Amino acid sequence: MAVKERGNTLETGAQVITGQLGKTIQRLRKAYNLSLSDLAEQSGVAKSIISQIERNETNPTLATVWRLSQALDMTVERVLASSDDAPFVEKLTRADTPILLSEDGLVRLSIIGWIKTVEWLQYYDMDAAPGGELDSDGHQRGSVECLTVLKGTLEVEVGGVIETVKEGETVRYRCDRRHVIRNRTDAPARAFMVCLLKAAVLE
Known part of the structure; x- marks a missing residue:
């Protein structure tokens, strides 16, 4: 797992979302009457990896979650959403906060937004x-994304345009096209990211 030096908090938090995800993947797979081999063939994710996810033995990358969601004809947001009714007042400790990892394992997204609003409003604490x-x-x-850098420097690329965002600065951009956030520096960076889905039709 990436950034292990940050301690058990990351690993514990990652297990929260893995536990929810594993149950959901297994439930959807069985609802579609798919075997592990069927889902592996349709998603391009190895059968052994799917089995580990369902048994809560691994923390999948965002790319793996996306491939499984496509194979199950669901959005990533719906696959990640919990089926339990949330209480009116909900408090999550740092260890309870669901976490997603980038494909390279070097970017961590802590899901601090309400899971039931993810189809139109998402917000994350990004390291x-x-x-x-x-x-x-x-x-x-x-859709529009807003990124506020709290520490360090990040680079945002959208449609061939590259913007460098330093500590204390905010950049807003269309995210209805491929967009990339990079840390090209030698120091860690942290940011607050909000995504407004279908916020406006921009011409």
Whole structure:
């Protein structure tokens, strides 16, 4: 697992989302009457990896979650959403906060938004280790992302345009196309990221 030096908190938090995800993947797979081999063939994810996810023995990358969600004809957000009714007042400790990792394992997204609003509003606490890259496909047309850097420096690339964002600065950009956030520095970076899905139809 990436950034192990940050201690058991990351590993514990990662297990929270893995536990929810494993149950959901297994439930959806059985609902579609798919075997592990069937889902592996349709998703391109190894059968052994799917089995480990369902048994809560691994923390999948964002790319793996996306491939499984596509094979199950579900959005990533719905796959990650918990089926339990949330209480009116909900408090999550740092260890309880669900975590996603980038494909390279160097960018960590802590999901601090309410899981039931993820289809139109998402917000994250992002930690990017040196050299980390979060490469995302476009969301729905009109979606906008806002990134505020709290520590360090990040680079945002959207549609061939590259913007450097330093500590204390905010950049807003269309995220209905491929967008990449990188940490090209030798120091860790931290940011607060909000994604408004279908916020407006931008011409």
